[in-house]
Structure formats: C-alpha cells, structure tokens
Amino acid sequence: MAFRWERTPAVLILEDGTVFSGRAFTQTENNKALGEVVFNTGMTGYQEVLTDPSYKGQIVTMTYPHMGNYGINYADMESRNVQVEAFIVREYHEVPSNWRSEKSLAEFLEESGKIGIEGVDTRALTRHIRLAGAMKGIIAVGVDASDKRTMAELLEEVRNFPGLVGIDMVRHVTCREPYLWLHGKPQPKKEWDPQFSGYRIAALDFGVKYNILRNLERRGCQILVFPANTPAEVILSYNPDGIFLSNGPGDPAAVTYAVETVKKLLGTRPMFGICLGHQLIGLALGGRTFKLKFGHRGINQPVKDLSTGKIEITSQNHGFCVDLDSLDTSSVRLTHINLNDETLEGLEHRDIPLFCVQYHPEAAPGPHDATYLFDRFIEMIRKHKNLSGM
Template sequence: MDGYLHLKNGETFKGIWLTECPQKDIEGEIVFYTGMTGYQEVLTDPSYKDQIIVFTYPLIGNYGINEQDFESKQPHVAGVIVYESNDATGHYEAKYSLKQYLQKWSIPMLGHIDTRAVVKKIRDFGTMPAVMSLKKEPTQLKFFLSTSQKVCKVSEPKICSYGKGDIHIVLIDFGYKRSILASLLKRNCRVTTVPYDTSFETIKELEPNGILLSNGPGDPKDLSAILPTLKKILKEYPVFGICLGHQLAALALGADTKKLPFGHRGANHPIMDIKQKTVFMSSQNHSYVVDEKSLTGTGYKVRFYNLHDQSIEGLVHENLPVQTVQFHPEANPGPNDADYLFDDFIEMVKAYNGREIAYA
C-alpha cells in the first residue's frame, strides 16, 4: 500500500509501506544516517528517541537482526525511511529480519522512497518536523515537533550495578548505549548506573573513583536543572563525557551549545586529535555542538575537531581531570579508532584516585 513522507518545508515523497500500515500519522524530527551498516545499533540507540531516520545506503536489512548488538532494550526511533529493505536474514546470528523486528515494536517503515532526494532537502533546509502518513495531501497535517525533555523517557529510573573491578565508575544515564557499559566492564571496572537526575549526595555515597556522563537524546539545555549538580561532580571527580555528556559538561562550567543545521550521524566522520597529532574516523549521532566562542573563561581547551566542518569534537580542562568527546569512542557501530579514549579515562582515574582536585 502507498504511503507518504511529508516534510514541513512542503515536500512530499511517495513510497510503499514495508511494515503494516500505521493506524495514525507518525510524527518526528527527520534526520539521516550515512553508514552502510549498523542499522540495528542505530535503531536501539536512545539518542534517536522520537526521530524519523532516513538510511542513505540504498539496501538496508540484508544481514538481519541478531540478539547481541542491541544498544538498549528496545528501538527508539519514531519511523524508518529506506530505498530498499531486504527481508532475508543473511547472517548466521540473525534471529529476525529488519521488517519483523520493526513490526514487533510497531515502528513503521516506508520503502521505495528516493532517499537521496530526501537527504538533499534535509541538507538544504536542515532537520525539520516530518510526518509519515497514509494521506497523499499534507494540507490537513500538523507538523508538530515536541520540545519536551526526552532524557526522562530513556534514562533507567533505578540504580544498577555491574562488574567486580577495583575501579568504581558511576555512569550517569542520560540514555546510555550498552556498548559504553561494555567498554568499561572490559577494562575490569565496577560500574554503577544512576538516573540522570541523581543528586550529588547520592552519587557521593556510592564512593566512585570516576564519573562517566553518557550520551542521550535532545537539546542539552533542556537539562539546565541538573547543571549545578554536574558542576559539583566536575569539581570532585575525574569525568569522561560522551556526546550529550560532553555538551552538558561544557554547559555546567559556563560554555554554550548550538544546534547544527542537519547534525552528524554516521560512521565516517574524520576527527583530528590535536594532542596526538593524528586523524581517525568516528561514529557520531548528534544535533548539537559546543560553541567554541563560548569557551573563554571556562578552563576548557579543544582537543578534537571535526574535519568536515571544524566543529568541536572534544574538550579537556586546564585544571580539572575532565575529558569529553562529541563522537562515540565505544564504536558500535564502528569504527573502533577512538577506543583508546577509554584507556585514557581509566589512567586519568588512577592518577587522581585519592588525590584532592584543586579547582581555580
């Protein structure tokens, strides 16, 4: 059956429902992902909460869905747009086809859409509200994009513990990917995950050696209420911030963030590491970046730049044991070039274990 993708700028694209037709219009912010693989990780990444994802690679689904590569308990996207989807499960670990998995969670997928044309519109006009619909004409549609805080929808509401290592890391959950947790456990850490709005006093009672601020969805400024808590944490513990965690760490010490026209989403973004004087490829998923002009007086210095648009991709602090990255060093889906940053974090934690942090 025919289906339609309507963009707020007035463009309409005709396709075919590859899953069961939705009973109502599907609304969301439309974004695009440029990776050839990794659709399973993308669908289950909480940072994509309530977004309609356009996969730019023309064939999606050809190796199916397995039981190992989920980044959370369920998919978080509002809808999926592809040119072509393969119903086969062409990998020995596959348990479902892409269609079966999306249908299980009632997430609609439109196929036979000119995804190149859609992506060009997003690049020209920026990410925008969109509607997946049975209606051919968009005149009666409301292009509403929720401005509600999304982290509360994906952060686990209880404290959980994992591993038995000597180094204790508290992972503040803004919608963390399981591969971040796995990266810490692989390094023999004991990890405690806590909800995004956990108080400083509760975190202190857990006696962590270091703090990891996770990725998550939405505008970092929606979480302004927790910035005083994060400021205390940054002054008390070694901290590693990833994606949203990077943005929040910047905001907590007085920097500012801004929204990119169409964001960075894919596994092919080149990054310059100023400290090591190297260039590597990274996996990314974000709409917001730290404004470099706002770093004056914060103590932050840029360590990583994006070589496509020269936006900030990571910070270090002059006086505090704080390191942040905009990209995903846990590398699921790859590449794994930046995996060494978890080792850097652990070494930083060891160096400051038991030492008092002096903040000027």
C-alpha cells in the same frame, strides 16, 4: 517467516510542505509517526542506529540504499528497545542472510510498533535536508498523496509538532532507578558488587548505549547506572572512583537539572563525557550550545586530535554542538575538532581531571580509532587515586 509482497502506500511530509512517497514494509497498529527527520550515512549498523537512545524523537533515513539484508540479533542491542520514531530506507530486503540473525528488520520494528517505509528517494530526501536543514516530518501509512484534504491536515499536524529544540527528551529514555551493569548486562542490583575488584564507575544515564558500558567493563570496571535526575549528593554517597556522563537525545540546554548536577560534580572525581555528556559539561563550564543545520550522523566523520595532529574516523550522532567560542580557554583546552565543519569535538579541563568528546568511541557500529579514550579514562582514575590516597 511469511513473505509480505504487498506493500501499503505511505507518505512522508516535511514541515516545508515537501512530500516523498513510499511503501510501508511493516504492519503496525500505528499508521502515523511524528519526529525530526534526519539522515545517517552508515553503510551498516542499522540495528545499533535503531536502538540508540540518542535517536529518540527522530525519524531516521539511511543513505545507504539496501537495508535488512543481515537481519537482527539481540547481542548487538544498544538499549532495550527500538528508539527511533520511524525508519526510512530506499530498499528493504525481506529475507536476511546472516548466521547470527534471529529475525527480520520488519519483525523487529513491529515488536515496538514502529513504522518502516521503503521506496523513498532517499538521495533526494538527504539532499533536501542538507540544503534546508533537519526539519519536522510526519509519516502516514495508507494515505494517497493525491488526497489534498488529508495531505493538508497532515501538514498542519506536523507544523504544530513542537520538535526537539527546548524539549527535554532525556526523560523519555533514562532508567527509572539505579542498576548495576555486570557480566555484560543490566543486573537487578542497586549497590556495588563486593566480590568484584576494579574501579567503580557511576554513570549518569541520559540515554546510555550498552556498548559504552561493555567497553568500561572490559577494562576492569563495574558500573552503577543512575537515572538522569539523580542529585550529585546521592551519586557521591556511593563513593565512586570515576563519573561517566552518557550520550542521549535532544537539546542539552533543556536538561537544566543535569547541568546543575554536573556543576556540583566537577572536580570531585575524574569525569568522562560522551556526546550529550560532552554538551552538558560544556554548559556546566559556562559555555553555550547551538543546533547544527543537519547534524553529524554516521560512522565516517573525520576528527582531528589537536594535541597529536592525528586524524580519527569516528562514529557520530548529534544534532547540537558546544560553541567553542563560548568556552573560557584559560581553564578549558580544546582537544578535537570536526574536519568537515570545524565544530568542537572534544575538550579537557586544565586543572581538574575531566575530559569529554562529542563523538562515540564505543564504535558500534563504526571504526575503532577512538577506543583509546576509555583507556585514558581508566588511567586518569588511577592517577587520581594515587594522588589522593583513596
């Protein structure tokens, strides 16, 4: 691997005019990146962050200062490609040191044409976002912050960028046709494997993370993954034992077709939703969603289970939330809340087999406190099949 001691100057300009200077540690044909600038508090797991489809449309800042030290390995991918629009770190480590590493972080970003910049004061940037809220930003490589004319043009460009509110980002990350997840990877099949015993799960792909599918398969399931715009009638024609609604990026209220599909699927099969899937269920049940000031992104978010009083340390990545006051509590029971800001983190239906959580129980990266939720889903399917005689 060639060392790249030379770094090209780069700037980050936020929509409020704030400027942060840094240096590009990648070499790509693209010299600009637009997106919503957010931060993630995880000390590890940058590969999982980069490949999480929920980050589509976002420029991600890592609060931990040292990134790249353990490299990249393809076994830990959460999707096929890098999903973030660009990556901001305090200090990039050029030489990875890990027996599992297959390439450097810079090489990985370059494969997808994504910009990575270092030397940014990430503590100041994170504090600014916490105080002012997540906002639109643009990264430009090869630009001197003293060039007032160029800086003014870049500021105008970022202010004209539509952002994420009201925008359907799911269409950029969902699969284009159904596929079977089997033996730990996507298979070029569109039907159930007749040789595979166990429960059959229909998963609606709004930007699904691979480790969710791995967790379901470890529990004896085979999973057919469907594009986000698949009609409810088509999904039910496959006669699944359970329905899973995945995580995904952007504003849930903009994914109106998915909300309508979920409404039609409610009560037909046991249903489990994670993150965006949780938000879509909330909308389908008549609730509302709203944008959080700066979102929850990291692997250390405390959540309280209201049934047991137990506190879980969870992995999270979302900028929108279901308004808990908008839900009809005569039919919906609130099950989990975030202890940092008391926003809704989970709910279940009182009459039909359905539950969902805002956080990520697949724990990649992150704690394993919430993996019991996959077992709960399997048990719900088992009970439903026994009661219905299916």
